[in-house]
Amino acid sequence: MLFLFDIDGTLVGTAGAGLRALDRAFVELHGVAGAIRGIAADGKTDPLIVEEMFQAHLGRAPGDGEIDALIDRYVEHLAGEVARSERYTIYPGVVAALDLLAERGLTLGLATGNVERGAAIKLTRGDLWRRFPFGGYGSDAADRAALVARAIARGEAHARRAFARKDVVIIGDTPRDVAAAHANGAVAWAVATGPHRSDALRAAGADVVMETLEEMPERLA
Numbered sequence: 001m002l003f004l005f006d007i008d009g010t011l012v013g014t015a016g017a018g019l020r021a022l023d024r025a026f027v028e029l030h031g032v033a034g035a036i037r038g039i040a041a042d043g044k045t046d047p048l049i050v051e052e053m054f055q056a057h058l059g060r061a062p063g064d065g066e067i068d069a070l071i072d073r074y075v076e077h078l079a080g081e082v083a084r085s086e087r088y089t090i091y092p093g094v095v096a097a098l099d100l101l102a103e104r105g106l107t108l109g110l111a112t113g114n115v116e117r118g119a120a121i122k123l124t125r126g127d128l129w130r131r132f133p134f135g136g137y138g139s140d141a142a143d144r145a146a147l148v149a150r151a152i153a154r155g156e157a158h159a160r161r162a163f164a165r166k167d168v169v170i171i172g173d174t175p176r177d178v179a180a181a182h183a184n185g186a187v188a189w190a191v192a193t194g195p196h197r198s199d200a201l202r203a204a205g206a207d208v209v210m211e212t213l214e215e216m217p218e219r220l221a
Contacts, residue, residue, distance in 0.1 A: 004111035006172035009194025015087035025073035043176030045113035045138035093214030110135030111151040145183035175204035
């Protein structure tokens with residue numbers, strides 16, 4: 001089986017470090033403070049969040065190179081913001097779940113809206129980055145379903161085998177994770193450690209809903 005994990009709200013919480021880094025980058029490049037306010041970031045890719053910041057505060061779409069420029073500046077600030085975050089959290093059951101999957105010889109990767117450099121920063125603090133040899137990232141595609149497709153392709157290349165889509169499990173904390181999984185014919189497992197409660201995740205069509213990843217061993221029994 002192939003298991004692909006979201007990051008924010010699923011594996012770790014950074015207490016808003018990424019949003020603070022985006023705000024700082026936007027001020028420096030475009031002179032607007034608080035540009036992340038009013039943007040619902042959960043489940044969205046970094047490029048899509050940046051597009052929404054441009055529309056909301058500059059009244060236009062980003063021009064050529066502007067998304068990349070803002071994300072480059074964001075990544076520069078992100079390392080410090082994550083390091084300083086006093087409420088950085090690895091969610092309950094995460095380490096044990098990853099250990100169990102690895103012990104069973106299952107293939108583990110990421111499917112996250114974070115750009116790859118941002119994903120590395122967020123997971124390295126918790127010593128989790130080394131556990132994921134591949135992934136699909138916001139730097140691959142602004143559309144979440146497309147980055148999940150990239151993650152599946154990389155997982156198959158890593159494992160040197162094809163996976164039936166019933167054996168591909170996407171684990172995330174938002175309805176967007178669920179929709180992206182189903183768009184690829186994969187199974188959606190949702191965990192209520194992010195902003196969405198269990199009933200909302202069930203309503204979104206998640207195939208499995210867990211309060212925390214502490215429930216994963218029983219789901220795999």
